[in-house]
Amino acid sequence: MGGLSETLADWLARGEAAVLVTVAETRGSTPREVGAAMLVTAHDSRGTVGGGRLEWTAVERARAMLVEGVTADRLDLPLGPAIGQCCGGHVALSLERADAATVLALAEGERRAADARPTLLLFGAGHVGKAMATAFAPLPLRLRWIDSRAGEFPEVIPPGVERIVTDRPLDHLAQAPAGAGYLVLTHSHALDFELTDAALRRGDAAYVGLIGSATKRSRFERWSAARAYDPALRDPALLSRLTCPIGAALTGDKRPEVIAALVAAELLVAFAARGS
Structure with a gap:
C-alpha cells in the first residue's frame, strides 16, 4: 500500500x-x-x-x-x-x-x-525468514533481506523490502550504517556464527539477534571464546549485546509467525532505545 x-x-x-x-x-x-x-x-x-x-x-x-x-x-x-x-x-x-x-x-x-528509518539486515530466507520479512514489511524499517539462495525467496517480495542475493553477506554487514539491527537465521550454523560475531564486533548495532536455543547460544559463546586467543578479539562485554534466543518473551511456541511477532517487538524497543 x-x-x-x-x-x-x-x-x-x-x-x-x-x-x-x-x-x-x-x-x-x-x-x-x-x-x-x-x-x-x-x-x-x-x-x-x-x-x-x-x-x-x-x-x-x-x-x-x-x-x-x-x-x-x-x-x-x-x-x-x-x-x-x-x-x-x-x-x-x-x-x-x-x-x-x-x-x-x-x-x-x-x-x-x-530515509530516517533504521536499517535492519535480515540474513536468511528460510521459513522463519519469510515470516519475519512479512511481519516487518509494514514497520518503519529499511529492511534488507539477504541470502545466497535466490530460489529461497518467495516470488512476491513484501512491499518496501530490499531482496539481496549474494554469496558475500559479510560485505553487506560491513557496509551497513551505524545503528543498524541484525537478525541472523541462515541455513548454516557456521555462517550464523560468523555474521553474529561480525555484527557484535562493529560495536554500533542497535540489535543483534541470533535464532536458536540457549544451547546454540552456549555453542556460540564457546566458539567466540576460542577465537579470542588474539588479544584484539577479546571483549568481555561482547556477548552481553547478543539476543539469543530471540523472541524470548514467550517460550515454547516455535511457530514462525509467533516468533516474528515477538522479534518485531524486540526490534522496535531496541531501535527506540537508540533514538532511531
Missing part, C-alpha cells in the same frame, strides 16, 4: 476533492504526534490523527469544509470529558483543502521519513 501522497494523487486524478488533516500541536498526553495526518473526502478517509471522538470531529469538519468551499481551518481540541476522550492532553489540528502542491509536500515528507 502506498503512502498518503499516492492516495491523494489518485483521488485528485479522479476528480475527488479532499482535505488534509494534520496534527499541528500537542500538549500533554495525546494519541498521536505532531505531523500525523489523514486525508478525508466526502465518503472516504486514509491515515489517522488518533481515532476516537478527536478523529470523528476532524472528519466531520473536513467534510463540512468540502460542502462550504472553505479552504483552510483549525481545530483546538482538549482531550477530556467534553469530547468523550480521556487522554487529558490538547491537540491542535490543521485542515486544508488538498491540491497538487499537497501531493508534492506529502511525498517529500514521506521520503524524509523513509
